[in-house]
Amino acid sequence: MDIETRARRHAALGDPVRLSLIDDLSTSDRSPSELSKRHAVPSNLLAHHLDVLEQAGLIGRFVSSGDARRRYVTLLHRALAELTSPAPLPSGPVLFVCTHNSARSQIAAAIWSKTTGSPTSSAGTHPASAVHPGAKAAAARAGLDLSGATPRSIEAVDFEPAIVITVCDRAHEELDPEDTWWHWSTPDPVIDGSPEAFDNALASLQDRIDALENIR
Helix, strand or coil, rough: CCHHHHHHHHCCCHHHHHHHHHHHHCCEEEEEHHHHHHHHHHHHHHHHHHHHHHCCCEEEEEECCCCCCCCCECCHHHHHCCCCCCCCCCCCCCCECCCCCCCHHHHHHHHHHHHHHHEEEECCCCCCCCCCHHHHHHHHHHHCCCCCCCCEEEHHHHCCCCCCEEHHHHHHHHHHCCCCCCCCCCHHHHHHHCCHHHHHHHHHHHHHHHHHCCCC
């Protein structure tokens, strides 16, 4: 998707009426008359908004297979996914890194493995002696198993990762990473220590991984 097309789509969505139409169409195809009534938009103005959305490649219009006099508007869901420029997903093993390899990187690796089914591992710049109990508990609440996880040093990694993802600002800044690395700035739940802090870190990492999965 070229940047000019993406810019046109963003511009088309910059109008509140058109954005509300897209929201409505995200769950159901609608006829123009239904959209006009649901959004209190006169038919002539609605036609203009639909023209803009169609020209931007965000919607399609088709004739009913029941009553040929009726038309429906459908959202082109893929067009929304293409609004952002996705980074190419790694085709090999992923390495998640944080400072102590006792919480965030362990959780991220478990989520990645479960969500994508792809090989993954984790390490730390200054590994702790054990995975933090709060991380294990949060993982268990999310259906992940960290019971057998053990922290290790990044220097002990014995494979070439397809990509390295730092999930800790301190590790990211200490390692002076290559341009090809990714960085997900995730607050350290160990500092707070509460179950909510670990759950929030896990949810943040899950959201990032889910977003990558959704643009495949």
